Amino acid sequence: MDIFEAIKNRRSIRHYKSDPIDDKVIQTVLEAAHWAPSWGNAQCWRFIVVRDKKIKSEVADTLFKVTVDNEKVENAAAGSMKQAPVLIVVCAETGKAGCNEEGVPVTNKGGYWFMFDIALAVQNLLLAAYAVGLGTVIVGGFDADKVAQILNMPKEYTVVTMTPLGVPDSKGQVSPRKKLSEVMYYEKFK
Amino acid sequence: MELFEAIKTRRSIRRYKTDPVDDKKIEAILEAGRWAPSWANTQCWRFVVVRDAKVRAKLVDTLMKIKLPDREIPNPAAAAMNTVPVIIVVCAKIGIAGAGHGSPGSKAQYVTDKGDWFMFDTALAVQNMVLAAHAQGLGTVIIGAFEATQVGKILSVPEGYRVVALFPVGMPDQEGKAPPRKELSEIAFKDKFGK
Ligand SMILES: Cc1cc2nc3c(=O)[nH]c(=O)nc-3n(C[C@H](O)[C@H](O)[C@H](O)COP(=O)(O)O)c2cc1C
Ligand SMILES: Cc1cc2nc3c(=O)[nH]c(=O)nc-3n(C[C@H](O)[C@H](O)[C@H](O)COP(=O)(O)O)c2cc1C
Numbered sequence: 001m002d003i004f005e006a007i008k009n010r011r012s013i014r015h016y017k018s019d020p021i022d023d024k025v026i027q028t029v030l031e032a033a034h035w036a037p038s039w040g041n042a043q044c045w046r047f048i049v050v051r052d053k054k055i056k057s058e059v060a061d062t063l064f065k066v067t068v069d070n071e072k073v074e075n076a077a078a079g080s081m082k083q084a085p086v087l088i089v090v091c092a093e094t095g096k097a098g099c100n101e102e103g104v105p106v107t108n109k110g111g112y113w114f115m116f117d118i119a120l121a122v123q124n125l126l127l128a129a130y131a132v133g134l135g136t137v138i139v140g141g142f143d144a145d146k147v148a149q150i151l152n153m154p155k156e157y158t159v160v161t162m163t164p165l166g167v168p169d170s171k172g173q174v175s176p177r178k179k180l181s182e183v184m185y186y187e188k189f190k
Numbered sequence: 191m192e193l194f195e196a197i198k199t200r201r202s203i204r205r206y207k208t209d210p211v212d213d214k215k216i217e218a219i220l221e222a223g224r225w226a227p228s229w230a231n232t233q234c235w236r237f238v239v240v241r242d243a244k245v246r247a248k249l250v251d252t253l254m255k256i257k258l259p260d261r262e263i264p265n266p267a268a269a270a271m272n273t274v275p276v277i278i279v280v281c282a283k284i285g286i287a288g289a290g291h292g293s294p295g296s297k298a299q300y301v302t303d304k305g306d307w308f309m310f311d312t313a314l315a316v317q318n319m320v321l322a323a324h325a326q327g328l329g330t331v332i333i334g335a336f337e338a339t340q341v342g343k344i345l346s347v348p349e350g351y352r353v354v355a356l357f358p359v360g361m362p363d364q365e366g367k368a369p370p371r372k373e374l375s376e377i378a379f380k381d382k383f384g385k
Contacts, residue, residue: 003196003325007222007318030378032197034371036317037332041369047378055381064301067290091383098334106254108338109354112309116334116355119313123226124197127321131193138227140288140310141301153383160304175231177224184220184237187245189281189347 001131010126011172013135014077016084019167025132026086026165032128036121039097044114045121048089048151056087058150059162062143077137077164084135084166088125089147091157092118118160126163135168191325200320201366203329204267206274209361215326216276219359222322223315229307232286235315238279238345246277248344249356252337267331267358274360279341280316281351282308312354320357329362 030047038044050056060081065072081087095103098113105111122138129136144159153159220237228234240246250271255262271277285298288307300306320330338353347353379385 001193003191003193003321004218004222006193007322008225010225010227012227027374027378028194030374032194034374034377035197035200037200037202037320039334043372043377045377046383048381048383049378050381052381100257106335109309109334112304113334115304115307115309116313116316119310120317120332123314123317126227127193128197140229140304140307144303151383157383160310177231178233180217180220180224183224183233183235184239186239187242187345189236189238189345189351 012137016166033125084164202331206360226314274358
């Protein structure tokens with residue numbers, strides 16, 4: 001698939017078929033993620049491919065409810081995590097991205113560069129999934145400590161995000177973007 | 191360019207030709223950034239396109255030196271920043287990514303233990319941009335180690351925004367070599383961590 005087509009037409013998918021996904025395909029998608037650039041080539045990303053139904057539903061139960069108009073509602077992606085055959089949980093090794101060799105942060109972003117590097121890899125993952133006909137939706141609002149416990153994660157790591165991976169059961173709607181002129185400037189921020 | 195080819199053959203480029211880069215190509219890069227996903231579609235990213243040689247030189251001065259045990263060396267990307275025609279500086283609006291649907295104007299209520307997700311959302315856009323540059327034959331190298339506050343002053347970035355990262359864009363004057371990646375088995379597990 002042409003790269004610009006993938007970038008423009010990828011959408012967040014919140015309804016999935018239960019069709020199984022080949023290990024090979026998952027490997028292709030993860031390899032794409034792994035080719036992302038990273039701070040000092042530290043590659044702080046770790047991916048946990050969850051197929052086990054029980055673990056998947058335990059993780060789905062950690063999603064926070066969302067408040068809309070003073071009412072608590074389910075996260076729009078909650079159902080999709082149980083529908084899709086695969087859930088990819090993305091974790092980060094902390095103390096590497098944005099830090100010197102002693103693990104001391106060097107910029108005013110502190111240790112938070114792991115968020116940046118993880119997202120570089122995640123974007124590759126989303127694009128690769130789309131190019132092989134699979135849907136994804138990044139999920140951010142969940143209890144990361146609980147997920148860490150469920151997945152036996154050591155304390156040097158933190159859970160950042162996750163996405164279901166599966167065959168889309170409905171097309172994603174385009175969320176309107178700001179105009180380019182609203183997000184870009186020449187020479188100075190005006 | 192085919193997506194997987196672009197993903198695999200993109201390299202950080204640290205030597206550039208001085209050939210100009212036309213606005214159309216830069217616009218295609220920014221357009222790719224704009225289509226990234228973001229927390230509740232909040233699109234906190236803002237891009238500043240710097241071509242002015244004087245401004246570029248000021249940006250180079252903000253790069254941090256790298257401390258080795260016995261001496262300090264310049265950032266390996268520093269020389270490149272002086273010769274490229276364009277530098278794109280990525281900024282972020284604070285208080286929207288990672289925040290709940292609060293009433294407008296109220297103090298941001300962050301939902302997760304990660305606080306503001308601006309680092310995450312800007313990087314989604316940056317990855318689209320470096321791929322879009324590469325697909326048009328242009329090189330980039332993401333730079334993180336610079337004095338962000340100083341860059342904010344140079345570019346008049348207003349309060350409520352932060353400078354996150356920057357990258358030069360130009361015609362590569364080298365074949366980037368791929369730094370080795372860990373084995374997939376070191377970074378991908380089944381059902382539980384480490385398995
Ligand atoms: C957040 C971030 C900051 C980086 N900062 C620098 C930098 O200051 N100087 C530099 O030469 N390269 C920098 N890089 C480039 C990395 O060294 C490079 O991505 C990594 O070695 C992998 O090589 P590749 O991009 O060719 O695949 C940075 C990359 C990232 C993602
Ligand atoms: C950091 C992050 C967190 C997100 N969290 C959720 C989520 O919890 N639930 C959900 O349904 N969508 C989530 N999304 C998807 C966004 O709503 C979506 O990317 C945005 O509306 C743009 O739509 P598009 O991805 O179809 O282009 C998240 C996206 C990002 C980048």
